[in-house]
Amino acid sequence: MPPEAAGGAPLSLVSASLTSASGPLVLAVAAAVLSLIAVRLLERWLHARAVLDHPNDRSSHAVPTPRGGGLGLLAAALPLLIWDALSSGTGGPALPWVMLVGGVGLAALSWRDDLRPLPAIPRLSGHLLACYGALWALPLPGPVFQGLLPGPLDMLAAGLLWAWFVNLFNFMDGIDGISGVQTIALGTALALVAAATAVPLPVAAPLILAGAAAGFLVWNWHPARIFLGDVGSVPLGYLLGGMLLMLAAHGQWAAALIAPLYYLADATLTLLGRLARGHSPTQAHRDHAYQVAVRAGLSHARVSMVVAGLNALLVALALATAAGPLPAAVAVALAALLVGGVLSVMRWRPLWLGPVRAASGG
Template sequence: MAAGWVWSMAAPLGVLLLSALATRAVIGLLLRHAVLDHPNRRSSHASPVPRGGGIAVMAAIAAGWIAYALTMPALLPVMALLLAAAAGLAAISFLDDLFDLTAAMRLLAQLLAVLLGMLVLADAGPVFQGLLPGWLDLLAAALLWLWFVNLFNFMDGIDGMAGVQTVALALGLVLVGISAGAGGGTGAGPDAGIGAAWQPPLLMLAAAAAGFLWFNWQPARLFLGDVGSVPLGYLLGFLLLSAAAAGQWAAALILPAYYLADASITLVRRVLRGEKFWHGHREHFYQQAVRRGFSHATVSTMVAGGNALLILLAMLAAAGHELPALAGAALVTAGLLGWMARARPKGSS
């Protein structure tokens, strides 16, 4: 009982404090070394802001996860592999923040990390519920994971967005596990990603993002940077795919529904127009809302509200009501995208 309280309550609070303190320290470090995100025509901010807050977030997550894994021997190899891959991505991504690496170099690093992670995910069961042959299931899961890493990075474009989404996905997976009556799985077994043993790491993931969010809410004093968005997308992608492999495919689809829709629709539009889709832009739905005059805080708050509804629908799906939950998620996502695409602030012409 005492050990469960420590990992369910005390450890996330400790990670929250560690993330906040580390983020504050990183701001000064980045300012001293002039690691700044300077505004350009694709930016949604007007003045230079330090970029690289993901260093603090990932450090807090790693500290919490390692401490937890040392008490759970069955989880230690899985977490060690995931954290090693995430750390490698963070390092490459920080170099990208500093020197603007080529798209090919970034994609190669992400692909290697995903292939490494597939060594774990391959034992979790079929992600696509047996609808695909085993080898094709693995290939499709790897490609979906790779896309999720990139879309998570693409969607980190305004104050508060990535922090809100990370908290929502992590807490959502915890609640899905509870709704599904998850047992005490400890590894990449049938309940990996949603089992009781994974709930403390998920809570710590949410706590680390919340500690950063305090400094990233509008007006942001710090940006996450690729050093944070890429490895966060990697870890969250693994956990969502693991939930799907555990049978919670509908919940795993519902929780990131807005992110999936915004990034995917925007990508398809740009490809059809013949644009260089790998270049930065301001065409995502949330960026359209900001361009029309909504504040970053307003848009991120709307996303948080939409995510709250998606979490409730994911819990409904986990309880065995997949079809109505998926229909509800489609409506929530369409409503959120529609608001972003058409709504205007009061008083605007």
């Protein structure tokens, strides 16, 4: 491998890679169009069958809204992911079959959970089985935690982290637009970093998920006409989380940490804070920073736009890590400061934000 590729000549290599591999971009556009159509048709079907998300203690909406929009997103994305796998990858390796099988299995489990809630133990057991089964089969080139943990502990910790990411992606799907925005950002970051570093990672797969999320976002933007449901958030967290672990195992740990940092930080800090206050981790709540911001009066759209802006900066910082160890360390520090600042603003809303409109459900 040429030194510049190994070190990751960022922008020029990204441009050349994406220009010479327009296939992934075509698949992303196809996923967006198919998702746009499929989610609209699905909305009517869910309404007719009264598959609705009724407001509860965790909700930030006030009106019963169809849930299960992830079925339409997956109906658009999965055939393209399978086609990419059958053609041995477009613009890079395909998503491993074991992850596709795990994603479909979790979608089936989560759809059952959407229709009639499952107890926590069988639900979490399914998540752990999908994560550890894939880790056992994936040909990871190195340790996920960069040698900080011995081999067996690295595998154990990676599986737990993956299962946590699956669940936090579900927990964070609490206002209109936020998970669509997050999926677009993570899919874009994964594809760009793979191209910039020339590591053998999927390029088409994350862009397909990003495209499908963009199509879904048209109907999920505030006021949302449909929600992802567990059938959407759980498989998305699984597929994106798995690709982030693959990125870390290829030595790009800084990018794998920076790209999802907002979701990781908000969900993890909220969980730790609730545990410190003696709350049950399974109890429904609205304590995430983005939910606090909505309760304070910011609209769903405004909060999701803040998250989108933050994620755009995180994508740029993740890409900057390809330039070498020193830029990677600086990028991690800047990402931590940015995310910490945004979380503080969401929770305490300083005066410079100005007056906000009363929050509305949706």
